[in-house]
Amino acid sequence: MDFRYIGKSGLRVSSICMGTMTFGSSSSRQEAFKILDKAYESGINFYDTAEIYPVPPKKSYEGTTEIIVGEWLKTKARDSIILATKVSGAASGWFVPPTRHGLTAIDSFHIKKAVEGSLKRLDTDYIDLYQMHWPDTIVPIEESLKAFDDLVQQGKVRYIGTSNDTAYGLTKANETSKNRNITRFESIQNNFSLLNPRFLDELSTVCKNENISLLPYSPIAGGVLSGKYNNAFYPDDARFSAYMKHENPRVQAQASRFVNDKTKAATLRYLELAKEYGISPVTLAVAYSKHFDFVASTIIGARTVGQLDESLAAFKFKIDDELMKKIEEIQKDILYPMG
16 A cells, blocks of 8 residues: 655545545445445545535535545544545635535635534544635635634644645745744645646646645546547436536536547547556556655545446556656647646
């Protein structure tokens, strides 16, 4: 088992993290328990959730995933698990979440409300890694970090992280923590995959120089890198098949970002490359996302327990220099398929 540390923290995590965002929507409680049990038995000690889960975000859904994870957590020794969750991002951000009636902010009030709710649903007295789901464009980062620092001082949270942030946002937050001598973000959870290598442009430099870890999510690009969208007809039970028909334009736009001519063309190349190496394209994708030295743990997902095997195979498969060169050639030929 490959274990790594998150940033400068004491969190020693498996190089693959079990994501939970489908638990309570496309994955039932029973199936979620099977997925979690198999992940645990396979050596995964790191689990990621959020107060807004499951997806797609709905008022009737929110908090369900944390409840399921909390119930499962009772079947294991608590200190054998590294548990991460997130406070919903601000309503001033990329979309207005249903959480707290669409009035969310990364301020002291909302952070306190969010963590108390998560602790109750997860039925635990502490969270190992508490993350900002996306940045607040209004509330100063000083206020946000001070509120997070209070949680650490109170023992409710061990370490903090951010998500869906920019190089500027991460750098400013890091310098603010230094200047104010308060708890800093030890991690950043951003989209990173064979189809979306933009993290390498700037953010990877910040992470390497400041020893902040990336926790990549969507390593198989929402299932696109499995090749299931490269057929003449998209599967009815696939996430983006549903998103394409969704009434919300933002959800439709997300589907278009993941499934388009460029992503399908690039995926076809990766399917051929995986075949050449005798592995699943999913294994290739997960192995790529966990390959880099600034990555602590790659977050995988599954709707069914059967979907785990190909991702878990990435524990053993390593990207060598020859294979990385072939990957970089594809990325050069088809630049930024996801925009």
